[in-house]
Amino acid sequence: xYTQMSDGIxxxxxxxxxRERAFERRLERGVKIEPPDWMPxxxxxxxxxxxxxxxxxxxxxxxxxxxxxxxxxxxQRKVILLAKVQDEAGHGLYLYSAAETLGTPRDDMIAALxxxxxxYSSIFNYATLTWADVGAIGWLVDxxxxxxxxxxxRCSYGPYARGMVRICKEExxxxxxxxxxxxxxxxxxxxxxxxxxxxxxxxxxxxxxMFGPPDAESTHNRQSLxxxxxIFTNDELRQKFIDQxxxxxxxxxxxxxxxxxxxxxxxxxxxxxxxxxxxxxxVIRGDGPxxxxxxxxxxxxxxxxxxxxxxxxxxxxxQAERGAVA
Amino acid sequence: xxxxxEYVLRFGDSALVLAxxxxxxxxxxxxxEEDVAIANVSLDLFGQARLWLGxxxxxxxxxxxxxxxxxxxxxxxxxxxxxxxRPNGDFASTTVRGYFYDLWSYLALxxxxxxxxxxxxxxxxxxxxxxxxxxxRSEDWLVRLGDGTEESxxxxxxxxxxxxxxxxxxxxxxxxxxEMARQGIGFDPERVREPWLERARLALxxxxxxxxGDSWMQHGGKQGVHTEAxxxxxxxxxxxxxxxxxxxx
Numbered sequence: 001x002y003t004q005m006s007d008g009i010x011x012x013x014x015x016x017x018x019r020e021r022a023f024e025r026r027l028e029r030g031v032k033i034e035p036p037d038w039m040p041x042x043x044x045x046x047x048x049x050x051x052x053x054x055x056x057x058x059x060x061x062x063x064x065x066x067x068x069x070x071x072x073x074x075x076q077r078k079v080i081l082l083a084k085v086q087d088e089a090g091h092g093l094y095l096y097s098a099a100e101t102l103g104t105p106r107d108d109m110i111a112a113l114x115x116x117x118x119x120y121s122s123i124f125n126y127a128t129l130t131w132a133d134v135g136a137i138g139w140l141v142d143x144x145x146x147x148x149x150x151x152x153x154r155c156s157y158g159p160y161a162r163g164m165v166r167i168c169k170e171e172x173x174x175x176x177x178x179x180x181x182x183x184x185x186x187x188x189x190x191x192x193x194x195x196x197x198x199x200x201x202x203x204x205x206x207x208x209x210m211f212g213p214p215d216a217e218s219t220h221n222r223q224s225l226x227x228x229x230x231i232f233t234n235d236e237l238r239q240k241f242i243d244q245x246x247x248x249x250x251x252x253x254x255x256x257x258x259x260x261x262x263x264x265x266x267x268x269x270x271x272x273x274x275x276x277x278x279x280x281x282x283v284i285r286g287d288g289p290x291x292x293x294x295x296x297x298x299x300x301x302x303x304x305x306x307x308x309x310x311x312x313x314x315x316x317x318x319q320a321e322r323g324a325v326a
Numbered sequence: 327x328x329x330x331x332e333y334v335l336r337f338g339d340s341a342l343v344l345a346x347x348x349x350x351x352x353x354x355x356x357x358x359e360e361d362v363a364i365a366n367v368s369l370d371l372f373g374q375a376r377l378w379l380g381x382x383x384x385x386x387x388x389x390x391x392x393x394x395x396x397x398x399x400x401x402x403x404x405x406x407x408x409x410x411x412r413p414n415g416d417f418a419s420t421t422v423r424g425y426f427y428d429l430w431s432y433l434a435l436x437x438x439x440x441x442x443x444x445x446x447x448x449x450x451x452x453x454x455x456x457x458x459x460x461x462x463r464s465e466d467w468l469v470r471l472g473d474g475t476e477e478s479x480x481x482x483x484x485x486x487x488x489x490x491x492x493x494x495x496x497x498x499x500x501x502x503x504x505e506m507a508r509q510g511i512g513f514d515p516e517r518v519r520e521p522w523l524e525r526a527r528l529a530l531x532x533x534x535x536x537x538x539g540d541s542w543m544q545h546g547g548k549q550g551v552h553t554e555a556x557x558x559x560x561x562x563x564x565x566x567x568x569x570x571x572x573x574x575x
Contacts, residue, residue, distance in 0.1 A: 062361070070350045086361070181575075
């Protein structure tokens with residue numbers, strides 16, 4: 001679903017190296033870097049970290065929405081949501097594969113997630129309390145994800161950029177299904193409308209925070225921009241999201257929970273109120289409403305499934321032996 | 327309710343209940359690829375259920391659509407076989423339940439493709455293609471679990487033994503079945519017993535599992551007498567539409 005680009009450059013490149021200069025010339029010419037190509041170690045590490053964080057976000061992101069599959073209010077809504085969550089599993093799989101092209105096996109990345117060493121998008125540490133939250137996630141969280149991810153289709157690493165093309169297409173369906181849920185609720189009974197407003201109240205600020213800390217505080221922006229792993233800054237993307245989403249909320253007849261929100265005719269952008277970065281860092285540190293539950297759900301699935309993976313491996317071994325004998 | 331409606335509901339409700347069970351497993355699979363696969367099977371079954379329920383509603387002619395039938399009936403009005411309402415349990419239980427059902431469904435749908443009711447024949451034709459794939463997958467897993475490790479073998483054997491008493495109902499006919507077979511709309515469920523047993527025995531043998539011995543066969547689902555599990559499943563599935571009955575979602 002989404003990666004939060006707030007994290008991680010490992011060391012600094014050694015510019016004296018000839019290969020390094022050739023690498024940088026390729027980046028300048030806009031030539032994609034491919035798995036067999038030489039690349040600086042910090043570039044590789046940064047990518048593994050970012051792509052695996054993104055993959056983890058897809059997989060953990062299945063949980064808050066998966067929470068509502070069994071309670072979706074119509075068969076049509078149920079199959080759409082199920083297909084969406086299935087897409088997220090697919091995104092996780094492409095992304096782990098893209099990261100594996102950089103030499104890190106999937107199981108290692110998963111182990112890092114379960115050990116609490118790898119991050120995933122903090123937005124999934126919030127709870128989905130009502131059906132409207134499924135709508136709000138599609139509309140706002142996937143909406144923010146698309147804004148974050150479309151530039152990644154142009155990022156310098158080929159497998160990641162290509163994976164993002166397909167992911168972005170599917171995300172745009174997700175965003176529309178979310179808006180459609182919100183539309184039905186906002187124009188439904190008073191109880192449904194209230195459910196939609198409540199979801200917007202709870203998801204607005206976490207969605208705005210999804211773009212990561214402000215540029216002034218983001219120490220990693222610069223290097224990632226230089227490597228073309230990142231194309232726009234956090235604040236630029238956040239502004240784009242707000243500008244795009246405010247008119248949608250107006251069409252829904254819902255009120256964005258920001259008293260300071262206003263259109264600035266001169267800048268042609270919306271101005272918005274202060275973001276509670278305390279909350280952002282608190283949730284990242286592990287004290288969001290669902291951090292422990294989300295990670296535990298992943299660990300449980302992995303641990304309780306160990307005997308199944310062992311069985312499949314044992315069967316494959318036996319078959320290979322039988323083949324060798326026959 | 328006419329035998330025709332009852333009959334169509336039986337297939338729809340079985341698909342619906344199993345789809346609902348599987349949908350709750352997505353995001354919790356032992357392997358990520360299995361999340362994709364389980365979601366696929368669940369989606370297919372929901373699709374089949376919607377076709378059956380939609381048709382049942384039309385035949386009934388009382389204005390009930392697929393959602394009215396899925397979300398606004400109590401357990402005693404459901405007509406699914408008991409097998410599909412057995413809890414998910416561990417991956418072995420889910421697999422064995424799926425295998426027993428898929429094999430029966432594949433054979434039953436094959437018979438229904440010959441129905442004189444062309445709508446039933448068409449739904450069966452489409453569903454059978456999907457079910458062929460479900461069956462291939464569940465049979466594959468059955469063999470892997472049975473012939474995998476000591477632990478997986480024990481779990482698969484336990485699941486097969488626990489679920490066996492719910493297989494007999496698949497082949498038990500009642501007045502509705504007789505009436506539908508007489509009209510050429512349905513078939514005598516007894517007809518699929520032998521082909522089912524033959525293939526199931528072979529698969530269990532390949533999986534190095536024992537065929538469970540003869541036992542009392544639980545039944546009643548097709549007539550609306552269910553196990554305790556169905557009430558909970560429906561409570562979860564139906565909570566939202568029942569909380570705001572006049573709402574459109």
